[in-house]
Amino acid sequence: MEFFTLHDFMTYSKGITYLIMGAILVFMPLYWLYLTDRDD
Amino acid sequence: MTKENITAEKQFLTPFNVVAGIILLVGAVITILRFTKGIGAVTNLDNNNPWGLWIGFDLMCGVALAAGGYVTSSACYVFGLKKYHSAVRPAILTAFLGYALVVFALHYDVGRPWRLPYPIFYSQGTSSLLFEVGLCVFLYLTVLFVEWTPAAFEWLGFKKIRAWVVRLTMVLTIFGVVLSTLHQSSLGALFQIAPSKLHPLWYSGYLHVYFFISSMFAGMSMVIFEGTLAHKWLHHKMDETHLAEAEGVVLGFGKAASFVMMGYIGIKLIGLAVDNNWHYLTTGWGLWFLVELVGFVLFPAILYGMGAREKNTTFIRIAAFWTVLGIILNRLNISVIAFNYHLPSADRYVPSFMEVGTTIFIVTIGLVVYKFIATRMPILYEHPDYKEHH
Numbered sequence: 001m002e003f004f005t006l007h008d009f010m011t012y013s014k015g016i017t018y019l020i021m022g023a024i025l026v027f028m029p030l031y032w033l034y035l036t037d038r039d040d
Numbered sequence: 041m042t043k044e045n046i047t048a049e050k051q052f053l054t055p056f057n058v059v060a061g062i063i064l065l066v067g068a069v070i071t072i073l074r075f076t077k078g079i080g081a082v083t084n085l086d087n088n089n090p091w092g093l094w095i096g097f098d099l100m101c102g103v104a105l106a107a108g109g110y111v112t113s114s115a116c117y118v119f120g121l122k123k124y125h126s127a128v129r130p131a132i133l134t135a136f137l138g139y140a141l142v143v144f145a146l147h148y149d150v151g152r153p154w155r156l157p158y159p160i161f162y163s164q165g166t167s168s169l170l171f172e173v174g175l176c177v178f179l180y181l182t183v184l185f186v187e188w189t190p191a192a193f194e195w196l197g198f199k200k201i202r203a204w205v206v207r208l209t210m211v212l213t214i215f216g217v218v219l220s221t222l223h224q225s226s227l228g229a230l231f232q233i234a235p236s237k238l239h240p241l242w243y244s245g246y247l248h249v250y251f252f253i254s255s256m257f258a259g260m261s262m263v264i265f266e267g268t269l270a271h272k273w274l275h276h277k278m279d280e281t282h283l284a285e286a287e288g289v290v291l292g293f294g295k296a297a298s299f300v301m302m303g304y305i306g307i308k309l310i311g312l313a314v315d316n317n318w319h320y321l322t323t324g325w326g327l328w329f330l331v332e333l334v335g336f337v338l339f340p341a342i343l344y345g346m347g348a349r350e351k352n353t354t355f356i357r358i359a360a361f362w363t364v365l366g367i368i369l370n371r372l373n374i375s376v377i378a379f380n381y382h383l384p385s386a387d388r389y390v391p392s393f394m395e396v397g398t399t400i401f402i403v404t405i406g407l408v409v410y411k412f413i414a415t416r417m418p419i420l421y422e423h424p425d426y427k428e429h430h
Contacts (some may be wrong), residue, residue, distance in 0.1 A: 009316065013315070016316075017314050028302065028303060028306070035299060036295070038350075
């Protein structure tokens with residue numbers, strides 16, 4: 001991926017960052033359920 | 041020679057004592073060399089690499105792995121998880137010895153031990169992160185010492201002063217968490233002033249956050265790992281309460297460590313994305329980074345998770361050992377291996393055998409003192425005179 005302006009770079013890197021953050025927000029509660037669903 | 045003398049001699053000449061004795065003897069010789077001939081005589085440090093194994097392992101790993109003290113005491117006293125009470129004293133002792141040995145090891149690197157109080161009492165460099173680390177370690181070591189004293193007072197029979205110190209437990213715990221938050225993250229922040237020296241895969245604007253978050257699962261893993269060793273070698277010193285609560289501690293800490301480690305992987309990915317460092321992953325350094333992140337964080341996190349879900353303590357104990365190795369690898373990567381990565385191989389730092397010897401010497405001191413205290417004081421059991429106090 002080539003960038004010509006700082007704006008290009010920020011748009012790309014922040015876009016990916018927000019996608020990862022969204023994935024974490026979905027994954028972490030599900031992982032907590034995986035860890036705890038067999039607890040008494 | 042009487043039968044009793046022969047038995048006593050046999051008890052003293054255990055394999056542990058003999059090996060520890062030899063290591064301490066060699067360490068004493070290196071110590072004399074260090075403080076009489078100077079740092080250049082025993083280390084491979086130079087102007088390119090002024091920090092080596094003593095900082096990378098003894099200090100960085102020592103502080104991270106001593107995090108079990110604040111993690112366990114805050115779980116028990118701040119969050120009210122009293123089922124982990126039996127793990128508090130061993131964790132506090134490990135943390136206290138860990139921090140004491142960090143300060144001890146620092147003398148080897150810094151030299152002139154009589155100047156140790158200078159940064160605190162004589163010439164404060166208030167704009168320096170090292171001052172912040174020094175102040176926090178000074179204060180937290182004091183806190184850990186006070187937190188450990190009830191065990192010593194119970195052993196010595198000082199009931200009044202013990203009762204007075206126990207009243208401070210909550211204040212000391214909160215103080216410990218605050219100080220740990222500060223200096224664990226500051227150790228990471230130290231490397232944020234060297235963006236051109238640390239490889240971009242390890243350098244991040246979030247380095248201080250990585251250090252603090254990783255110290256949490258480092259501490260939990262160390263509590264489990266140290267508990268495993270204590271069960272093997274000091275099982276006879278544990279009372280019924282300790283033995284009954286041990287499995288709960290392993291399962292609870294394993295579950296928490298797994299969750300925190302998954303979150304840590306998440307923020308590491310965010311760090312890669314923010315700086316757009318993905319392309320480095322296909323290089324040799326990228327492979328090494330993935331060994332650390334996948335092999336020593338994701339793998340033990342999954343193993344912890346499976347162990348917690350299946351109630352399999354063996355999985356968790358293996359994961360704890362693996363995580364401890366991972367933390368050591370991470371701290372060494374940041375402070376030694378991926379630091380000055382651009383230097384030609386002839387100028388790269390490799391520790392001398394005397395530096396390695398000093399590190400083994402310091403770890404051995406920790407083991408010997410832990411054994412001395414745990415076999416005499418109520419660390420792994422409740423003192424019969426104070427059972428109703430817990």
